[in-house]
Amino acid sequence: MDEIRGKIYGVSGPVVMASSMKGAKMHTTCHVGYAGLLGEIIRIEGDMVTIQVYEDTTGLTLGEEVISFGRPLTAMLGPGLLSNVYDGIQRPLYIVSESGAYIGKGIRIEGLDLDRKWGFNPHKKAGDEVGPGDILGSFAETESITHKVMVPPGVKGVIKEISKGSVSGRSPVCVLTDGKTIRLFQEWPVRVPRPFKSKLPPTDPFVTGQRVFDTLLPIAEGGTAAVPGGFGTGKTVVEHTIAKYARTDIVIYIGCGERGNEMTEVLTEFPHLKDPMTGLPLNMRTVIIANTSNMPVAAREASIFTGITIAEYFRDMGYRVALMADSISRWAEALREISSRLEEMPSEEGFPPYLASRLGGFYERAGKVNCLGNDGRTGSVTVISAISPPGGDFSEPVTQASLRVAGALWALDTELAYARHFPAVNWKRSFSLYYKKLSSWFEREVAPDMVELRSRLAALLQKEEDLNEVVQVIGVEALQDSDRLTLEAATIAREGFLRQSAFSETDAFASFEKQYWMLKAIFSFLDSSMKALESGVYLERIIESPLRTSLLRMQNLSNEGFREWAEDMIGKIEKELLSVE
Amino acid sequence: MDLISREYRTITGITGPLVFVEGIKRGSFGEMCIVKMDTAETRTGQILKLEGDKAVVQVLEGASGIDRDKTSIIPTGEVAKVGVSMDMMGRIFNGSGFPIDALPEIIPEKNLDINGLPMNPVAREKPNYFIETGISVIDGLNTLVRGQKLPIFSSAGLPANELVLQILRQARGAEEEDFCVIFGAMGITSREAFFFREGIEETGAMSRTVSFINLASDPTVERFFTPRIALTTAEYFAFEKGFQVMVVLTDMTAYCEALRELGSAREEIPGRRSYPGYMYTDLATLYERAGCIKGSQGSITIMPILTMPEDDITHPIPDLTGYITEGQIVLSRDMHMKGIYPPINALPCLSRLMNIGIGKGRTREGHRELADQLYASYAKGIHIRRLVAIVGEEGLTELDRTYLAFADEFEKRFIGQGEERRTIDETLDLGLELLKMLPERELKRLK
Ligand SMILES: Nc1ncnc2c1ncn2[C@@H]1O[C@H](COP(=O)(O)OP(=O)(O)OP(=O)(O)O)[C@@H](O)[C@H]1O
Numbered sequence A: 001m002d003e004i005r006g007k008i009y010g011v012s013g014p015v016v017m018a019s020s021m022k023g024a025k026m027h028t029t030c031h032v033g034y035a036g037l038l039g040e041i042i043r044i045e046g047d048m049v050t051i052q053v054y055e056d057t058t059g060l061t062l063g064e065e066v067i068s069f070g071r072p073l074t075a076m077l078g079p080g081l082l083s084n085v086y087d088g089i090q091r092p093l094y095i096v097s098e099s100g101a102y103i104g105k106g107i108r109i110e111g112l113d114l115d116r117k118w119g120f121n122p123h124k125k126a127g128d129e130v131g132p133g134d135i136l137g138s139f140a141e142t143e144s145i146t147h148k149v150m151v152p153p154g155v156k157g158v159i160k161e162i163s164k165g166s167v168s169g170r171s172p173v174c175v176l177t178d179g180k181t182i183r184l185f186q187e188w189p190v191r192v193p194r195p196f197k198s199k200l201p202p203t204d205p206f207v208t209g210q211r212v213f214d215t216l217l218p219i220a221e222g223g224t225a226a227v228p229g230g231f232g233t234g235k236t237v238v239e240h241t242i243a244k245y246a247r248t249d250i251v252i253y254i255g256c257g258e259r260g261n262e263m264t265e266v267l268t269e270f271p272h273l274k275d276p277m278t279g280l281p282l283n284m285r286t287v288i289i290a291n292t293s294n295m296p297v298a299a300r301e302a303s304i305f306t307g308i309t310i311a312e313y314f315r316d317m318g319y320r321v322a323l324m325a326d327s328i329s330r331w332a333e334a335l336r337e338i339s340s341r342l343e344e345m346p347s348e349e350g351f352p353p354y355l356a357s358r359l360g361g362f363y364e365r366a367g368k369v370n371c372l373g374n375d376g377r378t379g380s381v382t383v384i385s386a387i388s389p390p391g392g393d394f395s396e397p398v399t400q401a402s403l404r405v406a407g408a409l410w411a412l413d414t415e416l417a418y419a420r421h422f423p424a425v426n427w428k429r430s431f432s433l434y435y436k437k438l439s440s441w442f443e444r445e446v447a448p449d450m451v452e453l454r455s456r457l458a459a460l461l462q463k464e465e466d467l468n469e470v471v472q473v474i475g476v477e478a479l480q481d482s483d484r485l486t487l488e489a490a491t492i493a494r495e496g497f498l499r500q501s502a503f504s505e506t507d508a509f510a511s512f513e514k515q516y517w518m519l520k521a522i523f524s525f526l527d528s529s530m531k532a533l534e535s536g537v538y539l540e541r542i543i544e545s546p547l548r549t550s551l552l553r554m555q556n557l558s559n560e561g562f563r564e565w566a567e568d569m570i571g572k573i574e575k576e577l578l579s580v581e
Numbered sequence B: 001m002d003l004i005s006r007e008y009r010t011i012t013g014i015t016g017p018l019v020f021v022e023g024i025k026r027g028s029f030g031e032m033c034i035v036k037m038d039t040a041e042t043r044t045g046q047i048l049k050l051e052g053d054k055a056v057v058q059v060l061e062g063a064s065g066i067d068r069d070k071t072s073i074i075p076t077g078e079v080a081k082v083g084v085s086m087d088m089m090g091r092i093f094n095g096s097g098f099p100i101d102a103l104p105e106i107i108p109e110k111n112l113d114i115n116g117l118p119m120n121p122v123a124r125e126k127p128n129y130f131i132e133t134g135i136s137v138i139d140g141l142n143t144l145v146r147g148q149k150l151p152i153f154s155s156a157g158l159p160a161n162e163l164v165l166q167i168l169r170q171a172r173g174a175e176e177e178d179f180c181v182i183f184g185a186m187g188i189t190s191r192e193a194f195f196f197r198e199g200i201e202e203t204g205a206m207s208r209t210v211s212f213i214n215l216a217s218d219p220t221v222e223r224f225f226t227p228r229i230a231l232t233t234a235e236y237f238a239f240e241k242g243f244q245v246m247v248v249l250t251d252m253t254a255y256c257e258a259l260r261e262l263g264s265a266r267e268e269i270p271g272r273r274s275y276p277g278y279m280y281t282d283l284a285t286l287y288e289r290a291g292c293i294k295g296s297q298g299s300i301t302i303m304p305i306l307t308m309p310e311d312d313i314t315h316p317i318p319d320l321t322g323y324i325t326e327g328q329i330v331l332s333r334d335m336h337m338k339g340i341y342p343p344i345n346a347l348p349c350l351s352r353l354m355n356i357g358i359g360k361g362r363t364r365e366g367h368r369e370l371a372d373q374l375y376a377s378y379a380k381g382i383h384i385r386r387l388v389a390i391v392g393e394e395g396l397t398e399l400d401r402t403y404l405a406f407a408d409e410f411e412k413r414f415i416g417q418g419e420e421r422r423t424i425d426e427t428l429d430l431g432l433e434l435l436k437m438l439p440e441r442e443l444k445r446l447k
């Protein structure tokens, strides 16, 4: 590789200028100073380059050496990613912690353990012709996930030799007749999307087990959801809960500029939780990128690209991958800080003018695709990203840029959070662009009337809103009985159905069956009591009925047996409310 | 080491606390400098930016009185450090770490970089040790645990200092040998400084308190260093000496204003309401120093106090703080006017680490459900109170009136406990008792 050596000419926060760097290329990595801090060239002017440095620059001295290697910032992709924890530039944090509880400077450790042995099971043999994405062989990376060794993009030929049994990252697993070698791992530039054959339209929902999302605001597998909300409204809990319970094969969790203790929570909890797909420890399907708020900002900027590159790699194997990013706003702030050090012309709120296009480029890497390779497999990356708008005001640039590209918006609301109504989703401000496309799935897989029930739910919530405006003027007592009944049903829908505690043992994940039967019970109650009202039953009797209390508490019942309970309940409702003379 | 001393007499300009120097041959980012004035006075400077042979140096004591032609800058080859030792206990220092209690300088056991290093997330221990503060709204509804960062959002004229002192006085465990307090004050008045000193003396913890005090009349730039020195000292006591350290930082608003002043002197592009765009990251590098470490006895709990400008919780100072800390305790002028002490506005309060600190074996089984129920019922009471303000009491149902009465009692008795110290059992029992005002079918969240 052509190494270029220059000298430190200037330092300003995370940005370093180096002179005598003639020939250096844009977006290639450098080692900066005696400490060898990792950086990436982000501007070239004559022989002078500007470098964003992924570590704290305090102590860098004028004249210290800068070496450019002419290589882009890459992620190392291969076995050993799962259950690992990385910083934003893929340094393995468990290994880093062997030298102390604090992260020192200039630490360089490979993202994967090249010496670790894996029992390689070849799927191809000498003489086979292979192309990009073809699966050469596989082995269990963790108990729950099979790692598929793929021919890297751009490589094809005829196999001359292929290994069997114990292999490591040190030597090739496969040699082609033209002498090209294929190793257990690939290196891929994080800022370049990995290739695929074609994108597929959304057809299936990404199942979260959270009623307000699955029923009211679903996201498709391969879709994107943005979760904006002021501080303490529950963004992180949403990300954690989905990472725990979502029906997905792999989870990439990016803690981007957020709290250290939240990462610790994930790290200590996940090994003791069960993967809902396999029943095995949850960490076996998870890769964590932890670049907390006190870690260097430039590495924070890189973290989401490192994360999505790893996500694409598992997608390419044919897995359904969920990428959780908490929070995209912190990424945008990192971008802003670097941009302002470059003295670029700022746009709205000091963000650089390219904020929206960068962000768009990131969200575009989500999707369900036909993978490279000859076996016709599909894979997907679903992105759910938290947004932290200043002052909880959604009119700011990061929220707005995300809104334009996200397929679902789950807007969290401070007032609801204050009342401890969680998930604090403001259903009115939120939307899902996937709903229509997913309707046939709901009708087929859940129940023929699921879509109708969902519409009734949305209408009920809307009606409540309208009635509340009337109440503001004339008071509840002045409403008609049927309207007061509607308000009662809406309360049950909000408190009994939409509210869902992430910390409840029985209710943290609600199956579609449970969601459906909850709705059935609620509307059976509403319909029957309307009829009862018409036939002369007093409103008070309905409101004070123990049935109402049962409905408000039904969420605490577990998924198993819920349907039986609900059918029984509906029977009771009809008996009690409709059999009155 | 620098064998050749570097002394630059090439100041080209001065603005605010910043000095611009040319002809620098060697210099490091963040390096400390001696600013030698013609009056034989020396000040302390720090290199903020280097470009070619030009450097921007910020002067801790401020630049007033600096003569461009007669002042020289001497880089020391060191980044900002603080000398720490066990002898700091009971001592009072200024905002840059020099003793102001008329006692001799301490002999440092070691010198530590005040910026510290980021704690590796995998080395953190999940905080889970419940601290009983004796305050119902905190213990019952927004439980504090060791290793948490929990700020108090105050407003001008509200008794935040009193509340913090009450917590220091009452907190169970505060009398233990391994408990200590680090007090970092930025831009407080001498009256406040006196009040704190007296208050801490009353708690009997003075001999286990280290104070760093930057007064309102002290240089602004120093405020940038004070919390860092305080937290570096805290790390030394917690993770090298095994103490349970409680760090009180006040007033973070003065700290943020100092950041803004520096930013504008540097002609940076300002972010929201002219505070620097990097304020989130800057505050995070302070607050994230709270925590517990695997295999270490000690812990750092941080209680920052800030004043919300114009009582506005969406102002960047409380807003960014809330985005970093693990919850917040919010004081309100309304409650204060009603004569309720502590004047806590319970609804926007939060403790994110509560769940791991409570429950069976820690506080009591059903604590979570009880807290949720109290919150939901109080929120409903407040909602009805707002409605009444618009439509009057006529349209209210019987149930609505009960909720109104509940909200009043809750504020008067549960929140407004005065100087009393309540055990967690007393707090939870009172909560249950208050809920009895409501019909049972309304208590949806209780098991
Ligand atoms: N689904 C939920 N069930 C129960 N409690 C919840 C739920 N969501 C949020 N909470 C409560 O709200 C608190 C704050 O949530 P969270 O930390 O997720 O907020 P956030 O939006 O990520 O805030 P920040 O932007 O400051 O990081 C949690 O500690 C928890 O007590």
Ligand SMILES: [Mg+2]
Binding pocket: A235, A236, A237, A258, A326
């Ligand atoms: Mg969060």
